[in-house]
Amino acid sequence: MRSDSGSTGQRRRPEAHRSFIEQARRAQLIECAIEVVCELGYGGASLSRIAERAGVSKGVVSYHFVGKAELIEEVVHDVLARGEAYAAREWFDRLPDDAGAWDLLSTYLRSNLTYIAAHPRALQALVQIIGNHRDGEGRRIFGPAWSAKLRAPIESICRGGQEAGEFRGFDVHVMAIAVRRVIDGFVFELLDHPDLDAAAFIEEVVDMFDHATRAERAR
Amino acid sequence: MRSDSGSTGQRRRPEAHRSFIEQARRAQLIECAIEVVCELGYGGASLSRIAERAGVSKGVVSYHFVGKAELIEEVVHDVLARGEAYAAREWFDRLPDDAGAWDLLSTYLRSNLTYIAAHPRALQALVQIIGNHRDGEGRRIFGPAWSAKLRAPIESICRGGQEAGEFRGFDVHVMAIAVRRVIDGFVFELLDHPDLDAAAFIEEVVDMFDHATRAERAR
Amino acid sequence: MRSDSGSTGQRRRPEAHRSFIEQARRAQLIECAIEVVCELGYGGASLSRIAERAGVSKGVVSYHFVGKAELIEEVVHDVLARGEAYAAREWFDRLPDDAGAWDLLSTYLRSNLTYIAAHPRALQALVQIIGNHRDGEGRRIFGPAWSAKLRAPIESICRGGQEAGEFRGFDVHVMAIAVRRVIDGFVFELLDHPDLDAAAFIEEVVDMFDHATRAERAR
Amino acid sequence: MRSDSGSTGQRRRPEAHRSFIEQARRAQLIECAIEVVCELGYGGASLSRIAERAGVSKGVVSYHFVGKAELIEEVVHDVLARGEAYAAREWFDRLPDDAGAWDLLSTYLRSNLTYIAAHPRALQALVQIIGNHRDGEGRRIFGPAWSAKLRAPIESICRGGQEAGEFRGFDVHVMAIAVRRVIDGFVFELLDHPDLDAAAFIEEVVDMFDHATRAERAR
């Protein structure tokens, strides 16, 4: 999932030989970056503030990451990887072998939303970075191509559901956009209202997409 | 609709006595700010770049606006005001006197989406600003309260539709979030794919929310 | 008293043909400059703030004065001229024809101190300007030569007193410095403690210099 | 003696763990600030000029001091601390155990004046800063309260002398003002006339205050 095409031209260190301590520091700094981005926004997440939060000197960040860009992109990679691992478990646990399209879509929704509910701050950072991180010329790093890749599985599920007659004949691209937008919106909702009933919210969303996708008289 | 709550403590000039030329410059600078924010993102929209785009010296911006915050917030005010004017016209033109909840909601969707299709860059700037503009302590200027105000009319329409039996018994808050998130997502879609068939996209969205909201056997 | 040697190279307008209105504006701006310097200090006295205080546009100041330097130097000229006029009246009123050195010195002290008590803000501005106003290369405009001129009459009086045996054989230069420093210090005292008993203060100062100057067994 | 009342709200670094090199840089920058303030005045002492004088880049100053205010206030602290250390030595060396009020006062005068004669530039900077340094709202940082603290020991000595019958019944507050004003005036005198006979000047001042304070027939 992670695009290794060094967006900024900066080469990443060879991931192979990293000592234990280096791995730990990187993980710690990524964690701190998440917190700072979440609290102060992408623009407020300077290296000094991240280092300060980690209780280390500013140089440490530059030592472990080739540049700010690598740290930021590593945050994205990290959060995404953890999310995918979580989703894979859900997928395996919850889905029967003969799962229908709606089973797939509702599982996709639930696994995404429960993961967000469990780590709202990490995903807030992710959203901030995706919307703001740019290269030297001002081009978004996580642009259209990246979003398309994120939407692909949803579109695939939807197409399957339509072919099976389970879903009505909507435009799968539009539906995928709606699904992702609603999922990502959950992040803000959770942070803005910490006392939100997440489970109820999730079921409402699932229910909404049930009505939105279901074939007229199906299921 | 415009929140006069001077987020930064900076006082805005008395809007009353503004010369023609001042109005023109302000409008030009707001326009340039929109373009720069749209192209380079919130973080890339420095006063120098905005001034450069306008072909004037940096001091001009400071002359016409009390501070960067005023310029940025004026962009929000401006885009919002134009959007509301547009929506008001649509409302008046399209809606019969005895409009039902679905008439209202679909008009809300269509007027918002067609306005976005007409000025995608302005609304991209708006989205960037809303998500990133913060005060000196790092608090979002356009935070939860602001979003809530934006969602209020949608929730009101939904409640009306439920009371009239036109809509099913979904959670109006969740639905309002979905509506706004999908609408705002349209902004990115348009800019990322300039050749998009906007009309078709809009009808798909309207159709989706028709299915999502409709009472089981209604209409 | 005013040194016309254009300290900054800037030429002053010919003082001759000034319309009534121009005179009034200049006087008003000088007054406002005094207030602003007094309240915000020399460094805080920008043309904008002075103009704002006067309720006119910034350009007005530049119109009536060749540059900021002229305005500032005109403040000095003005306050000094008013002070001298006051002193001259006191001199004429209070002094007998056969006045002794102590009569002269005490009158000098009293006329200076009462003038300060009457216009503390103007003299606070004066002190601020004299200590801070500099030319383009950073040289003080009101430097040693200027202070020397201010001290000349005191030294002259002291020398007279010594020749007459009225004063003891102190160093007139040192005494003149002390006199001027104490007088100028009164300015701060008045502004810092508005409820100060000025008359008592003045008599204490006069008394102090009586003891400081008097010949051992004289008077 | 150092007022820790963070005048600007800016926090000073924990003075404890400062590396040797940091201490050296700070000292150097403080020295350069003194020179620049002395030569160009408070208003001419920009960070760039101070850095330039030190032969370092502008950022170095910001690196070692939280803000300009800290640097400036550190100059005050530094000069004052050195002066107090000097005065304490003088006090210890010169004063007998049974010192009278005049011994105290004359030692106060001499130690202050000789310190000034030894470091006129540092004290010129001090005077400039005290008269001009202000907070964001234009209020003087070293205002009335600060001056009062500086005058306290003089007043105390004077009161002692009066109670002992050594001094005449002058107003101690007025006398303290005179003492401080004359002392500070020495700074300008030295810089304006580098060839001044400092020792003679000092003795003249001491002599003057002897006459000014002495009880009618005492000593």
Place this chain on the structure above:
DNA sequence: TATGAATGAGTGTTCATTCAT
């Protein structure tokens, strides 16, 4: 590995000044 020190570009802002109207 980690730090402290330094750099230089870039930020928003203020300012005195100029000039057409």
Place this chain on the structure above:
DNA sequence: TATGAATGAACACTCATTCAT
């Protein structure tokens, strides 16, 4: 006479980055 508009330099400050130790 007076204004509003614009300029460009200077200001304090922040930042990502580099590097010797």
